[in-house]
Amino acid sequence: MTKWTSTFLLLLFSQAAVAAEKVVVISSYPQEVISQFEAAFEKKYPQYRIELQWRQSRDAMSYLHQPHSPADVYWTPAQRNFAQLAREGAFRKLDIDLSGLPKRIGGFQISDPDGYYVAHETAGYGMAYHPAELARLKLPVPSDWKTLGDPAFDGHVMLPIPSRVGYAPILIDTMLQGYGWDAGWQVLSRIAANAALADAGATFITDDIGSGRYAVGMTMDFFAVSAIANGKPIRYTYPEKVGYSPAHVAIFKESANPEGARAFVRFVLSDAGQKLLFHPDIRKLPVRPAVYRAKPVDYFDPFAAAARATYDYDTASGLQRQELVSALFDALITRHHAELKAMHRALCKAEQKAPGDARLTAARRHANWLPLDATQVNDAALQQRFIQRNEQSAAIEKQWDADIAMHYAEATRIAQSIAGDLP
Amino acid sequence: MKHCASLLPAALLLAAPAFANDDAIAIHDDTRTAYTQPIPALADADRARFFQGRSLVRQVWVIPPSENRAIAGLGPLYNRISCIACHGNNGRGYAPETADEPMRTMLVRLSVPGKDPHGGPLPHSAYGGQLNENGVPGVAGEGRAEVRYTYRTVKLGGGEKIELRKPTFRFVDLAYGPLPRTLLTSPRIAPPLYGLGLLEAVPASTLVALSSVAKPAGIKGRINFVWDTEKNETVPGRFGWKANMPNLRQQIAGAFIGDMGITSPLFPQENCMLMQTDCAGSPSAGKPELSMEQLAASESYHFALAVPQPRNTTIPQVVRGKKLFEQAQCTACHVPELQTGEFTKYPALAHRTIHPYTDLLLHDMGEALADHRPDYLASGREWRTPPLWGIGLAQKVDPRAGFLHDGRARTLLEAVLWHDGEAASSARIVKRMKPSERRALSAYLESL
Numbered sequence: 001m002t003k004w005t006s007t008f009l010l011l012l013f014s015q016a017a018v019a020a021e022k023v024v025v026i027s028s029y030p031q032e033v034i035s036q037f038e039a040a041f042e043k044k045y046p047q048y049r050i051e052l053q054w055r056q057s058r059d060a061m062s063y064l065h066q067p068h069s070p071a072d073v074y075w076t077p078a079q080r081n082f083a084q085l086a087r088e089g090a091f092r093k094l095d096i097d098l099s100g101l102p103k104r105i106g107g108f109q110i111s112d113p114d115g116y117y118v119a120h121e122t123a124g125y126g127m128a129y130h131p132a133e134l135a136r137l138k139l140p141v142p143s144d145w146k147t148l149g150d151p152a153f154d155g156h157v158m159l160p161i162p163s164r165v166g167y168a169p170i171l172i173d174t175m176l177q178g179y180g181w182d183a184g185w186q187v188l189s190r191i192a193a194n195a196a197l198a199d200a201g202a203t204f205i206t207d208d209i210g211s212g213r214y215a216v217g218m219t220m221d222f223f224a225v226s227a228i229a230n231g232k233p234i235r236y237t238y239p240e241k242v243g244y245s246p247a248h249v250a251i252f253k254e255s256a257n258p259e260g261a262r263a264f265v266r267f268v269l270s271d272a273g274q275k276l277l278f279h280p281d282i283r284k285l286p287v288r289p290a291v292y293r294a295k296p297v298d299y300f301d302p303f304a305a306a307a308r309a310t311y312d313y314d315t316a317s318g319l320q321r322q323e324l325v326s327a328l329f330d331a332l333i334t335r336h337h338a339e340l341k342a343m344h345r346a347l348c349k350a351e352q353k354a355p356g357d358a359r360l361t362a363a364r365r366h367a368n369w370l371p372l373d374a375t376q377v378n379d380a381a382l383q384q385r386f387i388q389r390n391e392q393s394a395a396i397e398k399q400w401d402a403d404i405a406m407h408y409a410e411a412t413r414i415a416q417s418i419a420g421d422l423p
Numbered sequence: 424m425k426h427c428a429s430l431l432p433a434a435l436l437l438a439a440p441a442f443a444n445d446d447a448i449a450i451h452d453d454t455r456t457a458y459t460q461p462i463p464a465l466a467d468a469d470r471a472r473f474f475q476g477r478s479l480v481r482q483v484w485v486i487p488p489s490e491n492r493a494i495a496g497l498g499p500l501y502n503r504i505s506c507i508a509c510h511g512n513n514g515r516g517y518a519p520e521t522a523d524e525p526m527r528t529m530l531v532r533l534s535v536p537g538k539d540p541h542g543g544p545l546p547h548s549a550y551g552g553q554l555n556e557n558g559v560p561g562v563a564g565e566g567r568a569e570v571r572y573t574y575r576t577v578k579l580g581g582g583e584k585i586e587l588r589k590p591t592f593r594f595v596d597l598a599y600g601p602l603p604r605t606l607l608t609s610p611r612i613a614p615p616l617y618g619l620g621l622l623e624a625v626p627a628s629t630l631v632a633l634s635s636v637a638k639p640a641g642i643k644g645r646i647n648f649v650w651d652t653e654k655n656e657t658v659p660g661r662f663g664w665k666a667n668m669p670n671l672r673q674q675i676a677g678a679f680i681g682d683m684g685i686t687s688p689l690f691p692q693e694n695c696m697l698m699q700t701d702c703a704g705s706p707s708a709g710k711p712e713l714s715m716e717q718l719a720a721s722e723s724y725h726f727a728l729a730v731p732q733p734r735n736t737t738i739p740q741v742v743r744g745k746k747l748f749e750q751a752q753c754t755a756c757h758v759p760e761l762q763t764g765e766f767t768k769y770p771a772l773a774h775r776t777i778h779p780y781t782d783l784l785l786h787d788m789g790e791a792l793a794d795h796r797p798d799y800l801a802s803g804r805e806w807r808t809p810p811l812w813g814i815g816l817a818q819k820v821d822p823r824a825g826f827l828h829d830g831r832a833r834t835l836l837e838a839v840l841w842h843d844g845e846a847a848s849s850a851r852i853v854k855r856m857k858p859s860e861r862r863a864l865s866a867y868l869e870s871l
Contacts (some may be wrong), residue, residue: 019595019596028483030481030483031505031508034483034504034508035508035511038527042524043524046523049525051557052483052504053486053560054483054484055485055489056491059485059491062490069560227456231452231455231456231457280455281455281512
């Protein structure tokens, strides 16, 4: 060993090495995803070095709309940004081989029909649950969203608020499209009556399910499935109609290193890149069906699931009405959560006491009242008012609040009257 | 110093008891996320702060200007974009395998001969105290460090052989001029993040006592005295590979500025040297970029990270390995048991019996491991005894996790065999062991 110390301790200095070319990637992926792809890409292409510029969706749009140093690749879960940037002409058409990459999962459009951006992975929506806690509570493993509306789940469910939790808008909208506008809100209302609302913040739904604080949480699959792969005592199940939130990749027109950008895009879509999504710290769903042949045990295959149950989710419509639906959720549920819970408890009691009482119909009509119908929510002018909530939208929301409070109060009053709880 | 003898752990240098940590601060978890769990004693009142701190440690930071002021401040010069980019799952880093591979979980400290006004290393005038490989747009990264290895086979007792690798480093793509021949360098992998609060809660008097007690086989051990930027005074060092940081808060703030270029109340100046004019002209996300509240949340998170309990402690091979560990005098430095004292910063950690396997002292580890770069009182041959608790899970948390300051050791046995200097006698004993004894020793280390 002493031989080494004399021979090799000298540090050498040089400026002659050939520098790797950088590929500038804008993303909001968590570090776990970045680390795996960065290491694998740079190993396969040592001539390139990733320079990752991290920006959340809104910040990224703001950054890209101002003068900035050129970026090569946009690679992130932010569907609306991709759609908008494609409309604005920010991307090059992807001149790479996309064979083996379907543009749809069943009825779900996941890639740009015009070929400016393509899905790199997707995540599905379902339910994380704590088996031991469910067993302790003598509750069944939920098989569908509707299960969570059962009064037996009261106090044991977590429901994310779509205006605050980034992944939640599509979760909510898949329910509204899947069950239909009115029926979907009724399911959501029932679940909300049982649920704690999950806000944005530092805790994950999997923290609360993993600790047994709540028995079931509505969440994206990879949060839970990664936690399971890393040893959390929870499980995950998908409902009958699964919603998806794809993440995409595109090459900027402004790219200073289009060859490097193409190499990166080719890599993330390749068999090797797609299989990285199986990593325990990632657990996203590949968009290349062929790689599911190598999937870990019990890994969800959305293409196989879609073949079993078709579900035509209208992604474009969902994205357009996202803010409006979130605002409606806040009015119907977030801001009136206590009243909503009291109303459903009163209704439940009334139904048990007098199931045939004709007044129940009126009570349910008030409980299920909605400020907007299925046509109004798709009104482009109204949607536009909620893109950035302002004085105009505030005035509308104020009226919703007043109406909702009145209807919930009336439903509660009628139910209590049926149950004999009014003086 | 005889009056300090009563402060020493009873187990020092003697056969140690079963080394389970206090259940309030340790967890039974052998999964890949074992280093990320809160202590069982985490109070409900501290829960929100723990998760806030976790968010900051997991946060990928944004280059200013940005709409997200609270998470902006990366650069102008930086090594990595988040804490967990180096400390994956709160674990340790690793060294690159080849010269092509970037340093993703390790860095190189730089200095020139001399001392700064507080006795610490003197930064290089152009490159500062650490090679920052990356720059924000418009600011050139400082350069890259490439690693290459030479390999040598070492013969062990019982006819076994083991291959050790020795790294050499070379700097390329230097953007701010050549580096002098007199440059002092120290490559360091990222250390794990758990259990640090408990180490801070060990009273300084215990360190004094540990440094004073007579030890076998020429083993010494001394305290590094370092600058505390908040107290504005010199205090015992206990964090970092050379115990060059006095406490967790300064360690964290030092990593934010040194590794990510994020200023904080402790280090409010951007990490630009005088001649780095592009760096100095880059936008900042705030003065400072990391608020005291964020720094405190991050510190609180670190305080509350639990230590994994030892595993498989009753398996005969592990029991045998424990005895061999003691016979090889490893416990003289890797002290199995310590007591925490009063700890008002995080009372849940006070008065706990812990089993960190460190004395937090500096030891001469010999020429082969020397970086020849003094750091406060630590000489180029001295390193702080790294804690061994939880180390058996290191490669479960990250299969590439490396050992020793520069990640040269790919296994715990390799790390043992690199010991020299004050630990030469221990390394000799291990080399002479029968193969089954070395396997038992490794099994014991894996159980920690």
